[in-house]
Amino acid sequence: MKYFWMLRFIKGSSSNSLLKTIFVRRMLSSGRAINYGQRVAPLIKAEPLRGLVDESIKIEIAHLTPNQQVTLHSQILSEDDDWWMAYAHYVSDSEGTVRVSHDKSMGGTYTGQEPMGLIWSMKLAPGGRQAMRLRKKDITIPFSVTLSVYDGWISNNFDKEAVLALVVFERFYMAPGTVRLQIKEGRVIGTLFLPPGPGPFPAVLDMWGGGGGLVEYRAALLASRGYAALALAYKEYKDVPPPEEVFDSKLSYFEEAFDVLNNHPKIAKDRTAFVGLSLGFTVALLMATEIPNIHPKCLICISGSHIIPFQEGTELFVKDNDYTDKIKFSEEGAMIWRNIPLPFTDNLMPRVQIDKIQSPLMIICGEDDQNWPTAESAVEIKKLMKTAGNDHLLTTIFYPQTGHLIEPPYSPHFRITKFKIHSINKTVNILWGGTTKPHSDAQEDSWKKILAFLDKHLRLEYPPAIQSKL
Known part of the structure; x- marks a missing residue:
């Protein structure tokens, strides 16, 4: 009855709108329906x-x-x-x-x-x-x-x-029962997410882009879908070794990270995939082709390239004026980097030896990527793999009107954002590209395809009684 009299008071109050808003919000948060005289709110x-x-x-x-x-x-x-x-x-x-x-x-x-x-x-x-x-x-x-x-x-x-x-x-991002473990083993820094249950679990080494830091949300979501996932910090994060050590010629930091994941007692040994976005795309390909003891079950590479934009830990296009001259600007004043490595035939940056790829590879790219020539790179990778005779391993997905930042589904679309270039300690606006609706559709569709690809190449053959619980 007290709510009825409160409503009667509000309807007769001179500060109707404010009091009504406060009342409605409190009532709704309590889970009660509101009766406006003869009508339910x-x-x-x-x-x-x-x-x-x-x-x-x-x-x-x-x-x-x-x-x-x-x-x-x-x-x-x-x-x-x-x-x-x-x-x-x-x-x-x-x-x-x-x-x-x-x-x-x-x-x-x-x-x-x-x-x-x-x-x-x-x-x-x-x-x-x-x-x-x-x-x-x-x-x-x-x-x-x-x-x-x-x-x-x-x-x-x-x-x-x-x-x-x-x-x-x-x-x-974390399903009930998902375990989050902070990792600091040797030089390796990251966060390991484990699905509920005893394991062993198929695993994913998750790597993000050149902005650095420790980005956990995709790994947490992968663990919520049944995969152990190590979100790896390898750039611009506390206690991570300096770039000249991380990006040494032997990629020893990444080899150590793979060993930490592969040797964990809850990981199904030798059932590991790599997922990389932007710079992580390139690192995933390098790990699969340049480290002799690493044989991933599959690779998922998003919005990146076979062009290697670093040498001895330094972004080549930042220190070399021949590359900075290729940086363009949008009408809003945001940087456009996609022309830096183009044309591939004239570019002197080192590149991944695509002919060495021996694992199933899925490439996901946006056709309106204004940060890096990811679509052009995907075409070039397909050409190189066909020449090498390993193109049967390749799945390429192009999304029209889609930009660089292809995130998990329902993430908002970011066409322009701030970005810190750590090597010169400068924050700039970057044009990532994409149009909101098509970009969002691409995020939803690509996530389904990512999970299906992992399921195809990573899942263990469990007895039916166990499989039904996964």
Whole structure:
């Protein structure tokens, strides 16, 4: 009864909008329905409320009036204290319901029938810092997404509007039971993620790009899907050896990292794959072709090249003016690096000996990659492998209107972001490329193909009773 009298008070209050918003939010967070006289208040159903980031969410808004125009608004506060948001305009059906999985957005940060548009179309909120990137740092804590419903079609000043309904759902990178172990063995620095259970598990050595650091979220997600995964730090991270040691001619740091992973008691020995993005693409190929004792079961290389952009630990195009002259700039003033190694026939940078590849190789690249000529490199790799007679090992996937940063599914698209060039201690804006909708589709599709490729080449033959539990 007290909620009924509170609502009566709010409806008669002069500060109607503010009090109503506070009341609605408290009621919704408590899981109660609100009765406005003869009508039940709108209600958001989001399933699952707690799930992995690569899972689709079913969102439904009930108890609207028939043919009501509403705005759905989602937001996340990043670990860098930046607000990210998306919104979409919908019209309820004859029953007063909006089903995001089936209905079309009529406007907003995306349009059309997009079940996960309220996640992948997120952008930095107006007035915030620009050219930032939404990346999970502490993967033990989920992203909390707040989803609100507003009456009418609005596109700004959401904080000044009354909320009809609100729900908070969580997006995890670690499934329940996943184990996170910090690794510091010899010179090797990283984080090992183990799936629930006794093992042994097929394994992935996960390597990111030239920005450096220790990036854990893809490895955590792989472990949540049944693969032990070592997120390897090899550049610009505390206690990692200097570049001249990491990128020595024998690649001994990477050989040690492989041994740490392959010799772990919960790892299925000699059932290891490499996954690399950008510079990690090149490192994965080098490990598979230049270290005699390493024979990965398969390679997944994303947005990179067979051109080796470093020598003795230094980025060649940073110290050599012949390469810096090839750097272009977008209309927004962002750097475009894709022309640096082109044309391949004239480029003097060292390159991977593609004829040595003996493992199944999947290459994933965006045709609008403005950071590196990844599509051109994929074509060149295919040509070289055909000449060497090992092209039967190659699977190449091209995605139109897709940029460089091909992330796990439903990650927002970043066309331009800040990037620190550590060798000259300078932060610049980089044009990565891509268009939001096609790029997001590519992320969702490529993740499915990555998991299928790993499943094909890494899974052990377990008895049926055990296999059904994996």
